[in-house]
Amino acid sequence: MTNKELANLIYPDINKDISYYENKYPLRKLKEGAIVSRFAPSPTGFVHMGSLLTTFIAQKIPKDTDGIFYIRIEDTDQKRSLENGIQGIIDDLKSFDISYDEGVISETESKGEYGPYIQSKRKEIYQTFVKYLIEKDLAYPCFCSEETLDNMRKQQEKQKDRLGYYGKWAICRSLSKEECAKRIINGDNYIIRLKSPGNFNKKIVVHDLVRGSIEFPENDLDVVLIKNDGLPIYHLAHIVDDYLMRTTHILRAEEWLSSTPIHLQLWQTFDFKPPKYAHLGLVMKIEDSGIRRKLSKRKDPEAAVSYYHEKGYPIYAIKQYLLTLANSNFEGWMDDNPDKLIEEFKIDFKKISKSGSLFDLEKIINISKNYISKLSALEVYNSLLTWALKFNSNYADLLIKYKDYSIAILNIEREGKKPRKDFACYSEIMDQIFYMYDELFLAEKYEWQAITNKNEIKNILDIYLIKYYDENDDKETWFKKIKDLCDELGYASNMKDYKLNPDKYKGNITDITTVIRVALTTKSMTPDLYEIMQLLKKDCIENRVSLAIKKSNY
RNA sequence: GGCCUGUUGGUGAAGUGGUUAACACACUGCCCUUUCACGGCAGCAUUCACGGGUUCAAAUCCCGUACAGGUCACCA
Numbered sequence: 001m002t003n004k005e006l007a008n009l010i011y012p013d014i015n016k017d018i019s020y021y022e023n024k025y026p027l028r029k030l031k032e033g034a035i036v037s038r039f040a041p042s043p044t045g046f047v048h049m050g051s052l053l054t055t056f057i058a059q060k061i062p063k064d065t066d067g068i069f070y071i072r073i074e075d076t077d078q079k080r081s082l083e084n085g086i087q088g089i090i091d092d093l094k095s096f097d098i099s100y101d102e103g104v105i106s107e108t109e110s111k112g113e114y115g116p117y118i119q120s121k122r123k124e125i126y127q128t129f130v131k132y133l134i135e136k137d138l139a140y141p142c143f144c145s146e147e148t149l150d151n152m153r154k155q156q157e158k159q160k161d162r163l164g165y166y167g168k169w170a171i172c173r174s175l176s177k178e179e180c181a182k183r184i185i186n187g188d189n190y191i192i193r194l195k196s197p198g199n200f201n202k203k204i205v206v207h208d209l210v211r212g213s214i215e216f217p218e219n220d221l222d223v224v225l226i227k228n229d230g231l232p233i234y235h236l237a238h239i240v241d242d243y244l245m246r247t248t249h250i251l252r253a254e255e256w257l258s259s260t261p262i263h264l265q266l267w268q269t270f271d272f273k274p275p276k277y278a279h280l281g282l283v284m285k286i287e288d289s290g291i292r293r294k295l296s297k298r299k300d301p302e303a304a305v306s307y308y309h310e311k312g313y314p315i316y317a318i319k320q321y322l323l324t325l326a327n328s329n330f331e332g333w334m335d336d337n338p339d340k341l342i343e344e345f346k347i348d349f350k351k352i353s354k355s356g357s358l359f360d361l362e363k364i365i366n367i368s369k370n371y372i373s374k375l376s377a378l379e380v381y382n383s384l385l386t387w388a389l390k391f392n393s394n395y396a397d398l399l400i401k402y403k404d405y406s407i408a409i410l411n412i413e414r415e416g417k418k419p420r421k422d423f424a425c426y427s428e429i430m431d432q433i434f435y436m437y438d439e440l441f442l443a444e445k446y447e448w449q450a451i452t453n454k455n456e457i458k459n460i461l462d463i464y465l466i467k468y469y470d471e472n473d474d475k476e477t478w479f480k481k482i483k484d485l486c487d488e489l490g491y492a493s494n495m496k497d498y499k500l501n502p503d504k505y506k507g508n509i510t511d512i513t514t515v516i517r518v519a520l521t522t523k524s525m526t527p528d529l530y531e532i533m534q535l536l537k538k539d540c541i542e543n544r545v546s547l548a549i550k551k552s553n554y
Numbered sequence: 555g556g557c558c559u560g561u562u563g564g565u566g567a568a569g570u571g572g573u574u575a576a577c578a579c580a581c582u583g584c585c586c587u588u589u590c591a592c593g594g595c596a597g598c599a600u601u602c603a604c605g606g607g608u609u610c611a612a613a614u615c616c617c618g619u620a621c622a623g624g625u626c627a628c629c630a
Binding site: 079253281 | 555556557558559560565566567568576577578579580587588589590591592593623624625626627628629630
């Protein structure tokens with residue numbers, strides 16, 4: 001029996017050949033140096049921050065070079081696939097503003113000429129490639145059961161031998177074609193394995209764009225190519241898809257580094273020119289116990305891309321953070337080019353960190369605060385409203401009802417040289433300015449500070465309102481009057497005087513402004529009091545003062 | 555266990571034979587100040603995981619050790 005006959009027995013329905021597909025998916029007509037890369041997730045329903053980092057780089061580099069970036073769904077494992085898992089991924093990418101030229105655009109649709117972009121729909125293509133391998137005696141059917149494999153592994157462990165299906169352990173490798181045919185006709189379960197030409201004692205060099213040249217032993221594992229269900233294993237799918245989709249650069253996580261010798265061997269076996277590889281360090285998380293581990297989808301809420309969307313972190317800020325992780329010189333570039341958009345920054349493979357970086361929420365918060373602080377009040381309003389419309393309709397209603405008022409609130413100490421930096425994400429803004437809305441204001445939990453005596457508080461507020469407060473005052477006059485109030489009540493209106501002779505006074509101006517501040521907002525820490533009072537207006541101020549006097553806890 | 559990768563302050567890191575070991579975040583103190591935030595200033599690694607070696611000179615080169623991570627599936 002010939003190899004060809006065996007191949008035909010295994011895949012009787014496959015009658016196209018590799019060149020058919022090569023013609024169908026011709027080399028891309030792109031300009032010199034253009035990079036084609038991709039994001040190839042399993043349809044698990046959501047994107048992990050680590051994948052987002054890789055994806056972000058993978059989509060940025062084609063952009064920088066007028067290349068192509070596409071999305072391919074790797075769903076050859078049913079266990080990993082989730083219903084509507086594709087949509088979740090598309091939504092996550094969309095929420096982070098990651099665009100692509102080709103690939104899936106919904107559960108059922110895709111765009112681009114190099115598809116299908118879902119692996120389960122490419123079964124025939126993989127089988128065509130494997131059929132070729134069988135014909136060339138570079139692949140063979142393996143009938144080993146899971147149990148046989150288990151026992152083999154145990155044996156190997158016992159003998160301290162290398163684990164895996166290779167050399168003398170590769171039992172089915174030496175089965176005769178006739179024997180194989182007999183068992184196939186008999187209906188035995190089987191898979192297809194690579195007949196690895198490698199020698200473990202020989203070396204192969206992997207040229208990695210971020211790690212440089214790494215020496216590995218040649219692969220001699222007869223890895224599985226096609227599973228019992230007829231679908232390929234990652235290794236085969238990767239070569240077939242990235243060859244046919246004409247990918248030039250494979251960006252993936254470090255966990256793939258070890259299997260790159262297998263991939264290189266496969267490229268060679270097919271006699272295809274391999275793409276360039278870049279393996280990125282894993283994104284890590286440090287536990288309270290001090291143990292470092294991979295940021296985990298299951299354990300860490302912040303691992304999911306959707307977390308940032310729900311919290312309302314600005315996309316642009318997250319992108320900035322990803323860039324700081326991606327390229328160490330990014331922050332320096334930002335400082336040198338404060339007016340440039342981050343889109344103009346070019347990623348440099350050589351500057352990509354080799355070691356896995358620790359995921360730092362604090363840093364994201366900082367970047368985010370800086371970013372939001374530079375926005376105009378209207379921009380903040382719009383983003384906040386967009387967020388609220390999706391995640392908090394109560395807030396959205398208020399923002400719409402009091403649009404101009406809300407913008408004015410957001411404009412407090414903004415749009416100047418030294419803007420406040422107190423908002424890290426949109427979900428926390430309303431919680432910080434709730435007291436500006438009567439609908440949200442609660443006359444409870446007053447944060448009185450130095451002065452807690454009810455009579456004194458009442459006294460201060462009464463006199464202030466009756467004698468000094470005038471809503472038409474400008475800031476200077478307003479402040480002057482507070483000082484007058486201090487003088488009248490025996491509080492130091494000047495901090496320097498107070499520090500020199502604290503005993504001469506009942507307290508100082510801080511105590512007075514704090515009483516007014518807390519009465520109006522319940523909070524001891526707020527932005528500029530004058531601006532708050534300007535917005536709150538007279539009726540509200542009088543109302544809140546009487547509330548504070550009546551209902552508060554002392 | 556085999557193979558591979560990594561290890562610079564709390565964190566992200568710059569640095570590839572001669573630097574006061576950048577910078578950013580966090581933290582601490584001070585100043586400014588009607589609170590907070592902002593801003594300004596200062597402090598924070600006697601030392602680059604450890605042990606050897608090469609060299610006039612090493613975080614930077616070599617060897618070994620330790621630690622961490624990855625991988626060795628009919629998962630990706």
